[in-house]
Amino acid sequence: MMEVRLSGSGGQGLILAGIILAEAAIADGRDAVQSQSYGPEARGGSSKSEVIISTEPIHYPKVTAPDLLLAMTQESLNKYGTDLKEEGILVVDTNFVREVPDKYKNVHAVPITQLAKEKCGRELFANIVALGTITKLTGSVSFDALEKAVLARVPKGTEDMNKLALQIGYQAV
Numbered sequence: 001m002m003e004v005r006l007s008g009s010g011g012q013g014l015i016l017a018g019i020i021l022a023e024a025a026i027a028d029g030r031d032a033v034q035s036q037s038y039g040p041e042a043r044g045g046s047s048k049s050e051v052i053i054s055t056e057p058i059h060y061p062k063v064t065a066p067d068l069l070l071a072m073t074q075e076s077l078n079k080y081g082t083d084l085k086e087e088g089i090l091v092v093d094t095n096f097v098r099e100v101p102d103k104y105k106n107v108h109a110v111p112i113t114q115l116a117k118e119k120c121g122r123e124l125f126a127n128i129v130a131l132g133t134i135t136k137l138t139g140s141v142s143f144d145a146l147e148k149a150v151l152a153r154v155p156k157g158t159e160d161m162n163k164l165a166l167q168i169g170y171q172a173v
Contacts, residue, residue: 001052001054002067003066003068004066008073009045009075012047016153021146021149024142031055032053033058050066067138069089070091071092074098074099077097090106092110093112093113094110094114108133112126116165129165132166134169143166150162
């Protein structure tokens with residue numbers, strides 16, 4: 001079983017990213033459950049999306065100790081990083097996370113938002129870049145299933161740029 005927590009601020013597309021990750025897992029023949037929470041602010045408040053992926057039935061739909069935490073902001077790392085497993089993977093966006101406590105041992109610092117802006121032209125692709133990175137690090141879903149899930153969810157006309165964002169994230173680690 002793999003427990004994943006995607007965290008950041010509202011408007012970064014992390015709820016959509018969690019849905020896409022869960023759909024990719026299901027396409028790969030695994031069980032998956034996705035949940036989300038966010039602050040009362042529409043944009044800018046803390047948000048998180050959690051995904052559990054398993055080859056066995058999932059009995060509890062909430063992440064209790066993430067195997068992977070994506071922190072897109074410093075606030076989200078501070079708020080949602082307390083229960084990351086000791087050997088868990090921490091992925092931080094170097095554009096917004098400046099201080100990573102020493103307690104985290106398996107840290108991957110990636111300029112996710114910067115890559116989205118520079119390679120795809122807009123920061124809004126950062127969530128898809130992050131999904132590519134997570135897939136490469138965990139192998140929790142196949143790249144093919146993830147790409148199909150992304151293409152099924154993104155707005156028409158943005159498919160090529162989203163495919164590029166996925167590749168960029170996958171190659172960033």
